Amino acid sequence: MRIRRPRISLSAFVWLVLAAAYFLIPLVATLLFSIRSIKTNACCSAAAYGFVFHNGDFWHTLRVSGVLALETIVISLLLFVPTVYWVHLKVPRLRPLIGFLALIPFVVPPIVMVVGLLKVYKNAPSWFYDRPNGILAAAYVILAFPYMFFALDAGFRAIDVHTLTEASQSLGANWLTTLARVILPNIRAAALAGSFLALAIVMGEFTIANLAQFHTFPIFLQNVNETQPYGAAALTLISFGITWGAMLSLLFIGRSRGRQPQIAGAR
Amino acid sequence: MWLPTLPFFAYTLLFLFLPAGSVIIGAFKNTHGAWTISNVTNLSHEPYLQAYKESIEVSGVTALAGGAIGLLVAYAMIREHTPRWIRSVITTFSGVAANFGGIPLAFAWIATLGTLGIVTTFLRNQLHFELTNHFQLFTKTGVEVVYLYFQIPLMILVIAPALDGLKREWREASSNLGASSFQYWRYVGVPVLMPSMLGALILLFGNAFAAYATAYALTSGTVPLVPLLIGAYYQGNVLDNPHLAQAMAFGMFAVLALMMLLYIPLQRRAARWAK
Numbered sequence: 001m002r003i004r005r006p007r008i009s010l011s012a013f014v015w016l017v018l019a020a021a022y023f024l025i026p027l028v029a030t031l032l033f034s035i036r037s038i039k040t041n042a043c044c045s046a047a048a049y050g051f052v053f054h055n056g057d058f059w060h061t062l063r064v065s066g067v068l069a070l071e072t073i074v075i076s077l078l079l080f081v082p083t084v085y086w087v088h089l090k091v092p093r094l095r096p097l098i099g100f101l102a103l104i105p106f107v108v109p110p111i112v113m114v115v116g117l118l119k120v121y122k123n124a125p126s127w128f129y130d131r132p133n134g135i136l137a138a139a140y141v142i143l144a145f146p147y148m149f150f151a152l153d154a155g156f157r158a159i160d161v162h163t164l165t166e167a168s169q170s171l172g173a174n175w176l177t178t179l180a181r182v183i184l185p186n187i188r189a190a191a192l193a194g195s196f197l198a199l200a201i202v203m204g205e206f207t208i209a210n211l212a213q214f215h216t217f218p219i220f221l222q223n224v225n226e227t228q229p230y231g232a233a234a235l236t237l238i239s240f241g242i243t244w245g246a247m248l249s250l251l252f253i254g255r256s257r258g259r260q261p262q263i264a265g266a267r
Numbered sequence: 268m269w270l271p272t273l274p275f276f277a278y279t280l281l282f283l284f285l286p287a288g289s290v291i292i293g294a295f296k297n298t299h300g301a302w303t304i305s306n307v308t309n310l311s312h313e314p315y316l317q318a319y320k321e322s323i324e325v326s327g328v329t330a331l332a333g334g335a336i337g338l339l340v341a342y343a344m345i346r347e348h349t350p351r352w353i354r355s356v357i358t359t360f361s362g363v364a365a366n367f368g369g370i371p372l373a374f375a376w377i378a379t380l381g382t383l384g385i386v387t388t389f390l391r392n393q394l395h396f397e398l399t400n401h402f403q404l405f406t407k408t409g410v411e412v413v414y415l416y417f418q419i420p421l422m423i424l425v426i427a428p429a430l431d432g433l434k435r436e437w438r439e440a441s442s443n444l445g446a447s448s449f450q451y452w453r454y455v456g457v458p459v460l461m462p463s464m465l466g467a468l469i470l471l472f473g474n475a476f477a478a479y480a481t482a483y484a485l486t487s488g489t490v491p492l493v494p495l496l497i498g499a500y501y502q503g504n505v506l507d508n509p510h511l512a513q514a515m516a517f518g519m520f521a522v523l524a525l526m527m528l529l530y531i532p533l534q535r536r537a538a539r540w541a542k
Contacts, residue, residue: 008350012343016353019340023364023416026375029385033378083275091269098272101279107523108287109477111494112516115501116286119293119513138282145283197366206369206480207494211501222370222484229383232374239371240363247362 027240034233048230052238055231057220065217068132069202072140073195076148079141081191084149085183088156089165095153102149105142110207113139118212132214139208140201147197155190159183189253196253200246204239287520293510294517306514314491315515322476322493323522325407329414330471334464336415337422344423345430358427361420368417369480376413376485380404405486413481418471425470429463462536469530473523493519 035044052058087094105113117139121129128134164186168178184191206218221239225232297303309315344354379386382399390396403409433456441451479494488495493515500512 008348009346012346012349015339015343016349016357019336019357019419022419023360025386026379026416029379030375032385079275079278083272086271091272094269094272098275101276101283103527104279104283106473107520107527108283109479109494109519109523111477111479111497112290112520113283113286115497115513115516116288116290117282118501119509120286120289141278142282200366204366204369204371206483207498210480210483211498218370218480221374225370225374225377225484229378233378236371236374236378240367240375243363243367247359247366250362251359 027237030233030236030240034230034237036230048234051228051231052234057215057223058235061215061217061220064132064215065203068137068140068216069199071133071137072144072202073198075137075141076144076198077191077195080148080152080194081184081187082179084152084156085161085179088161099149099153102145105145110139110143110205111211113142114208114211117208132209132216136209136212136214136216139212140198140205143201143205143208144194144198147201148194151190151194151197152187155187155193158190159186192253193250196246196250200243203242203246290513290516291520293513296510298508298510306508306510307517309511310514310518315496315518318491318493318496318515319518319522321407321491322519325411325414325490325492326472326475329411329418329475330468332411333415333418333471334422334468337419337467338426338464340419341423341427341430345427347435357423361423364420365417365424368478370484372416373413373481373484376404376409376416380409380412405489407490410482410485410490410492413485414475414478417481418475421471421474422467425467426460426463429460429467432463433459462533466530466533469526469533473526476519476523476526 032043034048035046036048083098087098117135121135123129124135128138161183164182165178168182173182204218205216206222209216209219210222217239221232221235224235294306295302295304297305310319340357343349344357376384378384380398380402381387381404387398390398404413437455437459438451441455446454477494479498482490482492482495483498486495488499497512497515497519500509500515
């Protein structure tokens, strides 16, 4: 029997190289842009990064967005973990309905959502309407719906909810203990996966923050973009790095289950 | 029995249905609060009609091009002799790129193909080719080129599982029966993939149709897409009739809902081959 070393086919090779060029050139260009000297336009200088790291607004907006992301993650977990758990345990016939509701944010674009939110909550108390941690977090939880639901749903499908619950309760645990100490550790990977997707969404979301006039990280990026191109290049790379961080974390969690990173966030 | 799911339904009602519903109702009211259809009928006049045309064109073109290119790349990475690591790299990168949109994406392209971009200046100085005479990022073509940066990865992520579903046995069986490669694709591959491909195209269409930030940062309004028009209404204090903006939002909602109605049965058919 002849042994032939498998060779990648020519057409596959050509397509992969073209795709690599299309996807990598903008990143390399942004990197080159970011290390140009602000004064002389020549290579190489870390001035753009210095500008970013010494900018108070950078740290401030990064914090605002970070806290927002955390808040979004906590609210969506509190909302979805008990719901999906209960649905898997007791009312499986509600599952299609909840899955359908979780998909609706795909049909309602952020631009439509923000128009509606601003209109409905115009007269809400100012701790809700005027603070990013109020109305903006509420909106981001909705944006995270599809990712949270499908991550958790897959997680719950992979474990035996009934047996775990019965075992925990026959040992005398109440519902809260069961949920927090038995179920949660078993769906940790799924919960983390949903959380990292939510993080990536919140750190990049522009539409709602812009129209609701909150000063988040992407808004800061846009402001710098208009005045300071090299600083904007540095920020773009930082932003890309945050998305990479979230997705790589997702991959490491998902590796044991062989799951794929999920789709589509801030536009 | 369903009581513990109440918080979820309450949240959905408060922050999804109430806002969406108020936009839909607002689209059919006039400034005095009376019912009217004139806002919605206004959408058939300029500049609104043009905005819908442009939005649908950009979404359609990037869905088709992104879908075709994404399919080819996904197929290239899945093929038998392509090293396994390429697939992991592409899948991970697609996860990042599909989530990498908005302002940073627009800026990465401005640094590449903008007037002072790296590629533009390289072509200008080294090859004496003035790219900006032929191509500008703030035009419709420019927006389409940039949108592909998230459309292609989305297609790869969505279609890869469907391509995995093409069992090697089918290919072997068809070639044992004397079918050519073309016949295999014509009678087996494409028909099996069709529902998934159509479903993916619809997803891509909706993805581009809803996009706002990327176009906002790229064009500052030179390409009149529907989301940009709505945004301009809310930012520029030109709100003499907020109900018109709501009618435009309603129009977007209607287009996307129509897409979703097409998507669900296709998804159901696609699931048939997944087992």
